[in-house]
Amino acid sequence: KQEVTQIPAALSVPEGENLVLNCSFTDSAIYNLQWFRQDPGKGLTSLLLIQSSQREQTSGRLNASLDKSSGRSTLYIAASQPGDSATYLCAVRPHTGNQFYFGTGTSLTVIP
Amino acid sequence: DGGITQSPKYLFRKEGQNVTLSCEQNLNHDAMYWYRQDPGQGLRLIYYSQIVNDFQKGDIAEGYSVSREKKESFPLTVTSAQKNPTAFYLCASTSGGSGRHEAFFGQGTRLTVV
Numbered sequence: 250k251q252e253v254t255q256i257p258a259a260l261s262v263p264e265g266e267n268l269v270l271n272c273s274f275t276d277s278a279i280y281n282l283q284w285f286r287q288d289p290g291k292g293l294t295s296l297l298l299i300q301s302s303q304r305e306q307t308s309g310r311l312n313a314s315l316d317k318s319s320g321r322s323t324l325y326i327a328a329s330q331p332g333d334s335a336t337y338l339c340a341v342r343p344h345t346g347n348q349f350y351f352g353t354g355t356s357l358t359v360i361p
Numbered sequence: 362d363g364g365i366t367q368s369p370k371y372l373f374r375k376e377g378q379n380v381t382l383s384c385e386q387n388l389n390h391d392a393m394y395w396y397r398q399d400p401g402q403g404l405r406l407i408y409y410s411q412i413v414n415d416f417q418k419g420d421i422a423e424g425y426s427v428s429r430e431k432k433e434s435f436p437l438t439v440t441s442a443q444k445n446p447t448a449f450y451l452c453a454s455t456s457g458g459s460g461r462h463e464a465f466f467g468q469g470t471r472l473t474v475v
Binding site for chain 2: 280281283285294298300342347348349351352353
């Protein structure tokens with residue numbers, strides 16, 4: 250069974266700092282990996298989706314990379330803002346099977 | 362606007378009651394999912410459905426039931442057999458076939474036992 254880990258569980262940074270969130274997974278036979286944002290009491294908002302054949306995806310200040318061989322993905326946030334404060338989750342969809350597996354998330358606080 | 366609608370946003374259940382959470386999508390997605398989220402435990406899969414009139418149990422299906430009579434709808438019933446139902450419930454959908462399989466989520470239903 251795929252295991253997904255996100256470290257650190259919580260992160261606090263001053264506004265303007267660049268930061269990296271980590272996601273690791275145990276089985277490299279993945280179909281895609283997706284990064285989400287969750288605000289308190291809300292659903293998940295999709296940020297970036299990386300297919301297994303891709304190395305990275307970019308959207309605005311966000312850049313996600315994927316290294317299947319090492320079982321790792323990173324989410325890079327440039328010039329962080331207080332509005333970036335949220336929990337960030339990664340999810341992995343395996344090549345076989347019909348579900349996806351989530352990490353427990355990183356809670357990010359950006360201090361003004 | 363295309364998306365997933367969950368209702369109600371808040372739901373209260375008395376001991377011994379069954380309650381049903383609604384999930385509707387207008388994304389024309391084939392697959393739909395129900396997840397439960399508890400603090401510190403991440404998201405756990407309850408049930409999923411790849412096609413109308415078919416569904417499979419996830420990791421924590423006991424005490425829950427679902428139906429998929431229409432492509433757009435995937436309601437979840439929390440039965441009295443679920444001993445600890447207080448949680449945040451999230452519905453998701455993805456496209457099928459050889460597509461991106463990008464997942465989209467609703468805004469969630471918070472269920473509380475009173």
